[in-house]
Amino acid sequence: MLDFQLSPEQKALRDRARRFAREEVLPVAWYYDEIDEIPLAVLEKAMDAGFINADIPREYGGLGFGLVEAAVVTEEMAAACPGLATSIFDSSLGMEPLILCRNEELKKRMFSEALVSGIRFAFATSEPTMGSDVAGLRCLAAERGDHWELTGTKYWVTNGGVCDYMSVFATEDPKAKHSGIGAFLVDMRCKGITVGEPIPKMGQRCSNTVGVRFDRVKVPKTHVLAEPGDGFALAMGTFARTRPIIGAFAVGAARSAMEFALEYAKKRRAFGSPLSGFEAIQFKLAEMYQKVETSRLLTWKAAWRADQGKDPTISASVAKFYASEAAWEVVDEAMQVMGGYGYTKLFPVEKLLRDVRLLRIYEGTSEIQRLIVSGWLLSEYKPVMPPLEELHVHRRKDPSMEKETSWRCRMCGHLHYGEEAPESCPVCHFPETAFTRGE
Numbered sequence: 001m002l003d004f005q006l007s008p009e010q011k012a013l014r015d016r017a018r019r020f021a022r023e024e025v026l027p028v029a030w031y032y033d034e035i036d037e038i039p040l041a042v043l044e045k046a047m048d049a050g051f052i053n054a055d056i057p058r059e060y061g062g063l064g065f066g067l068v069e070a071a072v073v074t075e076e077m078a079a080a081c082p083g084l085a086t087s088i089f090d091s092s093l094g095m096e097p098l099i100l101c102r103n104e105e106l107k108k109r110m111f112s113e114a115l116v117s118g119i120r121f122a123f124a125t126s127e128p129t130m131g132s133d134v135a136g137l138r139c140l141a142a143e144r145g146d147h148w149e150l151t152g153t154k155y156w157v158t159n160g161g162v163c164d165y166m167s168v169f170a171t172e173d174p175k176a177k178h179s180g181i182g183a184f185l186v187d188m189r190c191k192g193i194t195v196g197e198p199i200p201k202m203g204q205r206c207s208n209t210v211g212v213r214f215d216r217v218k219v220p221k222t223h224v225l226a227e228p229g230d231g232f233a234l235a236m237g238t239f240a241r242t243r244p245i246i247g248a249f250a251v252g253a254a255r256s257a258m259e260f261a262l263e264y265a266k267k268r269r270a271f272g273s274p275l276s277g278f279e280a281i282q283f284k285l286a287e288m289y290q291k292v293e294t295s296r297l298l299t300w301k302a303a304w305r306a307d308q309g310k311d312p313t314i315s316a317s318v319a320k321f322y323a324s325e326a327a328w329e330v331v332d333e334a335m336q337v338m339g340g341y342g343y344t345k346l347f348p349v350e351k352l353l354r355d356v357r358l359l360r361i362y363e364g365t366s367e368i369q370r371l372i373v374s375g376w377l378l379s380e381y382k383p384v385m386p387p388l389e390e391l392h393v394h395r396r397k398d399p400s401m402e403k404e405t406s407w408r409c410r411m412c413g414h415l416h417y418g419e420e421a422p423e424s425c426p427v428c429h430f431p432e433t434a435f436t437r438g439e
């Protein structure tokens with residue numbers, strides 16, 4: 001069964017998120033963007049309203065939201081402010097390794113603490129010298145009796161300065177690459193942690209992004225999310241479940257830009273007509289809507305796959321790179337429709353353009369998503385069509401006529417009909433051995 005409808009509960013959740021986004025996020029977004037600061041008070045309200053850590057599984061007492069619910073909520077938040085949406089969603093990114101790990105004791109303890117005291121999680125694979133190449137991380141994890149000791153620097157950590165716990169990926173031996181990496185849930189109150197100044201960014205300035213230094217930080221063995229050797233797979237498994245949500249950021253931001261452009265095009269006049277009277281503008285609007293719709297479908301499909309317990313990796317990558325690139329194009333075109341006013345800080349599209357640019361970079365750049373998808377296509381994709389050299393087309397007008405034996409030249413595709421292959425191909429001159437026999 002295929003169903004593109006949200007359930008009544010999901011619609012109610014969307015409406016609640018939409019209200020929160022319009023009443024709590026939208027009115028403060030520009031101010032915090034201007035002062036380059038994370039609005040902690042809004043994050044706290046989002047936590048109280050149940051929009052943060054809502055994915056704590058039901059068996060641990062949580063709301064057990066799936067990725068479809070996360071996508072629905074995130075689209076609304078990002079429509080108001082992609083930066084604040086990042087801050088709100090980031091706790092799910094930080095918590096995902098805990099959800100996926102096999103450390104039951106830690107899950108029980110952390111989820112109950114999260115439900116009682118509303119703690120925030122962050123996620124750290126990236127470092128000053130690597131981002132895409134996760135296997136190349138250098139933060140060291142050394143085993144010391146009953147604990148692990150972490151030493152190194154994590155960089156670009158969203159909410160790193162305002163989180164309570166961080167999922168930190170570190171390696172026993174940088175030379176071991178994938179097979180040296182483990183993951184550790186670090187209590188940010190531990191001794192030896194230094195949080196840097198917020199990194200000044202072009203957009204998403206309502207989110208906190210910092211470098212974090214770990215200097216022989218003791219992590220009890222009870223806080224291991226993945227033993228060295230299992231951490232790389234845990235990081236990839238996390239991204240497969242969080243990348244659809246980057247698609248949802250893109251949908252929300254693009255939808256808003258489209259709506260602002262639509263409204264402006266109806267009101268602004270040029271050459272005696274509203275802008276919306278010009279076909280060039282109408283077509284821009286149509287393409288914006290097409291991209292918003294396509295992005296949402298891909299995002300929901302990836303989220304749905306994850307919720308069905310299917311591997312979402314490829315759908316997630318497709319959704320992430322399609323939607324984030326489409327959002328950039330939509331917001332750019334919205335700015336074009338709004339002309340000079342679109343370029344000013346007095347209208348919202350300029351901020352959206354700065355904010356959506358990040359979507360093509362974090363959680364795996366567009367290039368990395370293309371590597372994932374092309375790698376899968378070239379190694380695992382199962383084609384429906386026969387290989388080209390086996391493509392035999394019959395000359396029969398109607399299927400009841402007797403079948404002829406056909407021979408196909410593997411080189412140029414020439415089809416020869418008859419009991420024997422020709423001595424050489426009359427088109428490309430390759431010898432008889434180039435011919436394969438059809439059924």
Ligand SMILES: Cc1cc2nc3c(=O)[nH]c(=O)nc-3n(C[C@H](O)[C@H](O)[C@H](O)COP(=O)(O)OP(=O)(O)OC[C@H]3O[C@@H](n4cnc5c(N)ncnc54)[C@H](O)[C@@H]3O)c2cc1C
Nearest residue numbers: 123124125126130131132156157158361362363364365367
């Ligand atoms: C605001 C912000 C927030 C972030 N939040 C977090 C966070 O919370 N946690 C976290 O761990 N990280 C976070 N990141 C880091 C982010 O995931 C990385 O920036 C991203 O993965 C790219 O890594 P990089 O910046 O090191 O670029 P690099 O890996 O150095 O890549 C530079 C360029 O080269 C391309 N490239 C690299 N390798 C290949 C290849 N094999 N083939 C083709 N092209 C390639 C990339 O696509 C990119 O265009 C954040 C980053 C930003 C900017």
